[in-house]
Amino acid sequence: MLLNTVVKNLPEITDYSLPDERAWIEMYCNTVGDILAHPKFEEMKKYRHHKTITCHFHSVFVSFLTFKISTLLGCNAEEATRAAILHDFYLYDWHITKHDTLHAWYHPRMAVLNAEEYIGMLTDRQKNMIISHMWPMHLLPPKSKEGMILTLVDKYCTNMDMFKQSYKFLPIYFAVEREITDNADSYTDS
Numbered sequence: 001m002l003l004n005t006v007v008k009n010l011p012e013i014t015d016y017s018l019p020d021e022r023a024w025i026e027m028y029c030n031t032v033g034d035i036l037a038h039p040k041f042e043e044m045k046k047y048r049h050h051k052t053i054t055c056h057f058h059s060v061f062v063s064f065l066t067f068k069i070s071t072l073l074g075c076n077a078e079e080a081t082r083a084a085i086l087h088d089f090y091l092y093d094w095h096i097t098k099h100d101t102l103h104a105w106y107h108p109r110m111a112v113l114n115a116e117e118y119i120g121m122l123t124d125r126q127k128n129m130i131i132s133h134m135w136p137m138h139l140l141p142p143k144s145k146e147g148m149i150l151t152l153v154d155k156y157c158t159n160m161d162m163f164k165q166s167y168k169f170l171p172i173y174f175a176v177e178r179e180i181t182d183n184a185d186s187y188t189d190s
Contacts, residue, residue, distance in 0.1 A: 005073055013068050018171045025172065028067050029179045031078050032085045033187030036060070036180045040118040043091060053161040055088050060176055061160070061169050062087060065153045070146060076125075080146035083126035086115040087133045087150060108134060 006013070015021065035041050044056035063084035070077035090110040108131045115122055115130070122130070129147040132140045133154050142148045160166045180187060 006069060009069075009072050013065060013072070016168050016172050018175060021172055021175070024064075024068060025175050025179060027071075028064055028081065029176060029183075029187070031067060031081045032063060033180060033183070035082065035085050035119055036176070037184050037187040038119065040091070040114070041085075041089070044089070047091070049088065049161070053166055055090075057166070057169075057173060058157060058161060059085055059088050060173055061157045061166060062150070062154050064169075064172060064176070065157065066146075066150050069149050069153065073145070073149070075146050075149065079123060079126060080129070080149060083122070083129035083146070084150045084153070086111055086119065086122075086126075087130050087154065089114045089119075108132070 029036070041056070044059060045054050047055045049055040049058045063081050066084035067077055067081040069075075070080040088107065088111060090107040091114055112122065112127050112130050115126075125144050125146065128143045129150050132142045132147055133151050135141045135151055142151050157166070160169070
């Protein structure tokens with residue numbers, strides 16, 4: 001049922017034409033604008049993630065699609081989107097900085113720690129969503145529909161990154177950036 005609904009709505013979900021996305025962008029920014037305007041989140045622009053894609057771009061791409069899908073499916077879109085924007089909030093370039101544990105297993109826990117340190121406490125569902133987003137690469141599956149949405153959207157966006165198709169999302173990304181820049185005070189006061 002979940003997959004059928006997503007497939008049926010795929011043209012709307014992956015519609016990146018700006019005029020059609022204005023309402024989605026506004027609702028999305030109202031949901032995660034405080035995170036997008038946070039200086040530590042802005043720092044993600046300097047960390048390469050997939051090929052030439054930054055962690056910042058990838059996180060906005062993943063969270064925007066998670067927002068649309070969660071909304072269309074009647075899930076908890078706010079909780080899902082806030083977890084999705086923070087799923088790769090590990091704040092280092094994994095191509096340079098190495099750990100004893102492989103990045104794929106290390107970074108979700110680091111993202112949770114950074115999110116709680118810089119953004120605020122996460123719900124148990126959000127923690128599970130972030131920690132399990134690498135499933136099935138590791139064995140911890142998502143415990144919620146929202147977590148499964150994030151996991152699948154992350155795989156989709158990663159493939160878009162790897163096959164150099166993420167450029168299609170650029171108009172939305174730049175519109176989100178403009179919205180946050182133009183209205184920074186309203187997002188940082190909340």
